[in-house]
Amino acid sequence: MYDLVIKNALLMNGYEEWHADLAVNGEKIEAVGTGLPGRREINASGKWLMPGAIDAHVHMSLPFAGSVSADDFESGSRAAAFGGVTTMIDFTAQQGDEGLRASFERRFRAADGKSVIDWSLHACIGRLTAQVLDDLEWAARFGLTSLKMFTAYAKSGLMLDDGAVFEAMRRCRSLGILPTFHAENGAVIDRLCDEFQAKGMTGIQTLPLTRPVFTETEAVRRIADLARAADAAAYIVHTSSGDGAAEIARARRSGVKLYGETCPQYLTLDDSLLKGTDGHFYSCCPPIRPVGQSEEIWKYIKSGDIQVVATDHCPFTRAAKNTWGGSIGTLPMGLPGVETMPALFLSEGRKRGVPTRLLVRAISALPARIFGLHGTKGSLLPGSDADLMLYDPAAEWAVAATGLHMATDYSIYEGRPVLGKPVMTISRGEIIVENGIWKGTPGRGRFIGRKRFDHSCALPVD
Ligand code: URP
Ligand code: ZN
Ligand code: ZN
Numbered sequence: 001m002y003d004l005v006i007k008n009a010l011l012m013n014g015y016e017e018w019h020a021d022l023a024v025n026g027e028k029i030e031a032v033g034t035g036l037p038g039r040r041e042i043n044a045s046g047k048w049l050m051p052g053a054i055d056a057h058v059h060m061s062l063p064f065a066g067s068v069s070a071d072d073f074e075s076g077s078r079a080a081a082f083g084g085v086t087t088m089i090d091f092t093a094q095q096g097d098e099g100l101r102a103s104f105e106r107r108f109r110a111a112d113g114k115s116v117i118d119w120s121l122h123a124c125i126g127r128l129t130a131q132v133l134d135d136l137e138w139a140a141r142f143g144l145t146s147l148k149m150f151t152a153y154a155k156s157g158l159m160l161d162d163g164a165v166f167e168a169m170r171r172c173r174s175l176g177i178l179p180t181f182h183a184e185n186g187a188v189i190d191r192l193c194d195e196f197q198a199k200g201m202t203g204i205q206t207l208p209l210t211r212p213v214f215t216e217t218e219a220v221r222r223i224a225d226l227a228r229a230a231d232a233a234a235y236i237v238h239t240s241s242g243d244g245a246a247e248i249a250r251a252r253r254s255g256v257k258l259y260g261e262t263c264p265q266y267l268t269l270d271d272s273l274l275k276g277t278d279g280h281f282y283s284c285c286p287p288i289r290p291v292g293q294s295e296e297i298w299k300y301i302k303s304g305d306i307q308v309v310a311t312d313h314c315p316f317t318r319a320a321k322n323t324w325g326g327s328i329g330t331l332p333m334g335l336p337g338v339e340t341m342p343a344l345f346l347s348e349g350r351k352r353g354v355p356t357r358l359l360v361r362a363i364s365a366l367p368a369r370i371f372g373l374h375g376t377k378g379s380l381l382p383g384s385d386a387d388l389m390l391y392d393p394a395a396e397w398a399v400a401a402t403g404l405h406m407a408t409d410y411s412i413y414e415g416r417p418v419l420g421k422p423v424m425t426i427s428r429g430e431i432i433v434e435n436g437i438w439k440g441t442p443g444r445g446r447f448i449g450r451k452r453f454d455h456s457c458a459l460p461v462d
Pocket of ligand 1: 283312333
C-alpha cells in the first residue's frame, strides 16, 4: 500500500505519454504501473500528470531602479505553486569585489526559511574578480553549477568585457559550471540611450529603439564564438527575438554547445502594447519585440534549438512602475509571470500544434538536465522527488489578475483565454495546492545544490 496513488492519468515526462497509475511513498515517486493501491487514491482520469515545472529564471526581492521586485521567496514561491511550479532558481547578487561564497551566503540568508517549493541559486557576477575566480571551485563542489553573466548594464556595474567572458568560460569548462548570459550589446545600447535622451526621447516607446533586435543577435553570436574558442557550452537567458533564436540555432548547427531559454512574454506579446498609456507596465529588458518575432521563436522551440521556457519573473506593482516619471532610465524593468507560465505556455503551444512532449520537456525535463537537477527533479521515474503537476487539459478560463497570487496588481495577460489548468501541485509528496485551495507551508522548500554540468556531452533534444 502506497501513501498516495494518482490513478488513470495520462503520464507525460516530456518524452513519452502513457496511461498509468503513479504511486508516491514519502517524498519520492515509488512506482509507475497499473492497479497500484494507495492509502489515498486520486482518480485523475481525463487529467495529465507531469513533473512539476522548473522555473530556471526568477528574481525575488530584486532591487531595481529604486524599487524592489514585489514578490519575496515566500509570496513568489506560493504563487509559483498555484501555477504548478515546484522548483525555482533565483540568483546571487555580487556586492563590490566580493566572491561567490560571500554573495551566496547573503542571498541564502535572505531566502532561507521562506520558500514553499524547492529552490536553488545561479551564481551571478558583474565583475570577474580574483575572489570570484578563487571561489569557482567551491561553487562547483557546493552545487552552484551555473554562472550568470551580463554583456549589458555597464551603468549598473554588471557588464563584463569579452576577455572576462572568455576567461570565465574557460574556468567554468574545467570545473563543470555552465556559463549563462544576459545577451545584449551593452555598449551600443548605452550609446543609443544617450542619443535618445539628448533628443528628449525618454518615453516607453523609446525602449525598443534603444535595444533593437540586432543588439541581441550580435551578443548571441559573440558568446557563441567565445564559447567555441573556450571549448565550453553556454546558455542564453531570456531570448527575446526570433532573430536571436536563429543565431542560437545557427551556432548549434555549427557545433557550438549553445543552449537557449525564452519566456512566455516573448512568445505571446508584441511591442504594440508599449503604445498605450499603460505601455510602461510591459517594460522589461530585453523588450518585447515587433509583431512576427514571437512566431519565429516558436519555430525554434519546435526544432529543439530553444530548450527551456522560464519566466524572468520580476514583478512590480503598478504604483512601483508609476514612479518612472516618464523616463525609461528610472523605470523598474521586469514582468510578473511565475504563476501563469505553465498554463499559458502549454495553452499557447497546444494552440500552435507544438507536440505536448516538447512543451513538457521545455518546462521540466530539460531545465532539470541543463541545470543539474536530473535524478531528483523533472522526471516521473521511481526514485525521483514526487514533484508533480496534475493538469486538466479541458479547463477553459481567462487570465485575471484578481485570481492570481503574485504580489502585483496587474497581469500582462489580462483577459487572455487559456486552455488547460493545473489543478493540483505536489511537492516532494505533499499536496500543496488542490483545486485552487492552498495547503502549503512557508519554509518547507529546500535549497537544492545542483550537479556539475558536463561540457563534453551534447544534450539530446529528441
Ligand atoms: O527586465 C528584466 N528582465 N528584469 C530582470 C533583470 C534581467 O535582466 O533579467
Ligand atoms: Zn536579464
Ligand atoms: Zn532575469
